[in-house]
Amino acid sequence: MKKSVLFLLSLLMFAACEQPEVKLKDAEPIPLKAGMEKRVQQDNAFAFDLFRQVLINNADEKNIFISPLSVSIALGMAWNGANGETKAEMATALKMSGMTEDEINEYYQIMLTALPEVDPSTKLNIANSLWYRTGFPVKDEYLKVNSDYFNAEVRELDFAKPDALSIINGWCAEKTNNLIKNPLDKISADAMMYLINAIYFKGIWVKKFEKDTYKANFYAEGGNTVQVDMMQQKDTFGYREDEMAQYLDLPYGNKAFSMTVILPREGKTTDEVLETLDTEKWNNIINGFSSHEVQIYLPKFKTTGKYELKEPLMQMGMVKAFTDQADFSNISDINLLISRIIHSTYCSVDQEGTEAAAVTVVEFELTSMPMNYVFNANRPFIFVIREKSTGVILFMGKMGQVELYK
Numbered sequence: 001m002k003k004s005v006l007f008l009l010s011l012l013m014f015a016a017c018e019q020p021e022v023k024l025k026d027a028e029p030i031p032l033k034a035g036m037e038k039r040v041q042q043d044n045a046f047a048f049d050l051f052r053q054v055l056i057n058n059a060d061e062k063n064i065f066i067s068p069l070s071v072s073i074a075l076g077m078a079w080n081g082a083n084g085e086t087k088a089e090m091a092t093a094l095k096m097s098g099m100t101e102d103e104i105n106e107y108y109q110i111m112l113t114a115l116p117e118v119d120p121s122t123k124l125n126i127a128n129s130l131w132y133r134t135g136f137p138v139k140d141e142y143l144k145v146n147s148d149y150f151n152a153e154v155r156e157l158d159f160a161k162p163d164a165l166s167i168i169n170g171w172c173a174e175k176t177n178n179l180i181k182n183p184l185d186k187i188s189a190d191a192m193m194y195l196i197n198a199i200y201f202k203g204i205w206v207k208k209f210e211k212d213t214y215k216a217n218f219y220a221e222g223g224n225t226v227q228v229d230m231m232q233q234k235d236t237f238g239y240r241e242d243e244m245a246q247y248l249d250l251p252y253g254n255k256a257f258s259m260t261v262i263l264p265r266e267g268k269t270t271d272e273v274l275e276t277l278d279t280e281k282w283n284n285i286i287n288g289f290s291s292h293e294v295q296i297y298l299p300k301f302k303t304t305g306k307y308e309l310k311e312p313l314m315q316m317g318m319v320k321a322f323t324d325q326a327d328f329s330n331i332s333d334i335n336l337l338i339s340r341i342i343h344s345t346y347c348s349v350d351q352e353g354t355e356a357a358a359v360t361v362v363e364f365e366l367t368s369m370p371m372n373y374v375f376n377a378n379r380p381f382i383f384v385i386r387e388k389s390t391g392v393i394l395f396m397g398k399m400g401q402v403e404l405y406k
Contacts (some may be wrong), residue, residue: 019075024121024206027256030114035099036079039107042095043072045279049095051275053312062221063303065345067358069111071309074197074360076108077128077152078338079322080145081331083328086320093318105149112151121253123202127175128152131168132193133159142331152157152195168194176346176357183306183344183359190365192336197360203252209233211351213300228299231351237296238289245273248296250287252353259354260286261298302348302369309341309360324367335367 006207043224047068054157072094079090091097096104112204116124128150130246132138133195134157136240146152155173173181175198184194216230238249245265251258262285284311310322318325326337340363347356 021066022125024154024254027254030110030118032110033106035103036107036110036150036208037313039096039099039104041283042097042099042280043068043107044282045095046072046093048278048282049316050309050312053315054258054307054309055271055314057273057311060309061305063305065303065305065356066307066343067345067356067360070197070199070358071110071152071341073108073126073128074195074341074362075313076104077130077146077150077195077197078328078362080105081142081328082321083327083329086325086327089318089320091317093313102176105145109149109151114291119203119253119256121204122257123200124257125175125200129154129155129171129196130193131157131196133157133191135259136192137203137332137334138193139330139332146195149367159191168196172196172198172359172361176359177202177355179346179355179357180344180359183342183361185342187364188339188365190386191339191363192334192366193331193364195362195364197358199356199358201257202353203257204252205351205387206251206255207233207235207237208353209296209298209351213351216299217296218299228301231300232296233300234293234295236291239294240285240290244268244276247285248294249286259349298349300350302346304347305343305345307343307345309343310338313341326367331364336364337367339363339365 050068050071051064051066054066075090075094077097079087079094082090091396092255099107112126112128116126128146130138130143130152132155141153145181147154157167165184168187169182169184173179179200180198187325210233213229213231217386218226218228220226238251240247243265245268246263248261248263249258250261262273264270270310279323321328323337324335326335329338340361342361342363343358344361345356345358348354
């Protein structure tokens with residue numbers, strides 16, 4: 001019987017069972033302001049919707065790994081620059097209903113500040129940057145919002161320079177411990193700005209797997225059977241099950257972070273389980289763990305991914321941002337649209353723990369809508385009189401000085 005395993009890495013705190021042998025003091029909950037719990041639930045709802053749409057748009061891929069938090073943060077920066085229907089559609093896709101702009105920005109600020117500090121034994125880096133083409137007029141207020149709330153590094157860069165691409169990719173590599181080196185494949189001639197989020201995570205299991213692995217069969221999707229390096233251990237963990245799946249919670253470090261592994265029942269598929277998974281079901285799962293001794297067999301694995309998120313996000317209601325009707329007038333008075341959203345990921349799981357990284361790149365280009373150009377000939381100019389059908393030039397002139405017309 002075929003089995004597939006669904007892995008969910010959560011960057012939110014989970015209540016974990018008591019494990020007295022752990023030397024580290026259990027993590028203190030991250031303090032959230034009133035109403036912030038609602039925003040966490042909204043962000044998780046966005047995570048499940050995005051994951052489903054990425055699965056649909058990458059149906060041929062056997063493995064999918066994304067960081068919804070990385071995408072949410074990058075889009076949060078972009079959302080601050082939007083106006084009108086563009087902003088409303090982005091808010092719909094990001095599940096921001098009932099929250100003020102200040103509350104949403106404060107939520108991102110709290111996550112960016114508190115998540116990396118909640119577990120000193122787990123390495124979590126979250127970095128943001130804003131890159132704009134030399135001479136492109138970005139509004140000071142927009143730069144301030146991204147600096148104040150998102151701690152974004154702001155860089156003006158000549159995109160035409162041969163090393164511009166390597167400079168941006170170098171920043172991404174540095175922030176992900178060199179796990180994601182080339183998320184951006186090119187800088188188009190029309191690109192005016194990039195918003196980038198990078199996340200790096202390295203967590204050590206509270207209870208490590210046995211050092212030695214063994215060769216075992218993995219019954220993959222499509223009916224194939226492949227050999228894997230299987231890890232194993234037997235200990236007490238948070239565990240529960242229902243008619244759809246078995247659920248196992250594997251904590252890291254001081255238990256602030258954990259990996260929840262969802263194993264569909266024999267005869268069930270990951271797609272069938274995902275169809276039932278929403279924030280309500282997810283909350284029931286993570287709040288329903290109880291301590292049990294469990295014999296665990298988990299394959300050691302690595303996976304990488306690179307996804308274009310335009311289609312998934314359009315399916316989630318974010319449409320105008322990608323069209324000539326986009327309104328990003330809080331960024332600049334020059335008309336912009338989002339041309340691409342590129343999401344690159346990496347994940348490695350072994351006996352010691354997990355190393356994961358993600359980069360989300362939001363690329364802005366000029367729209368093709370008419371712009372309010374100003375042509376003020378108040379300095380020397382050249383002029384040519386020609387016949388248009390043939391192109392023959394009749395007269396040419398240069399005016400270096402103009403006097404009052406008499």
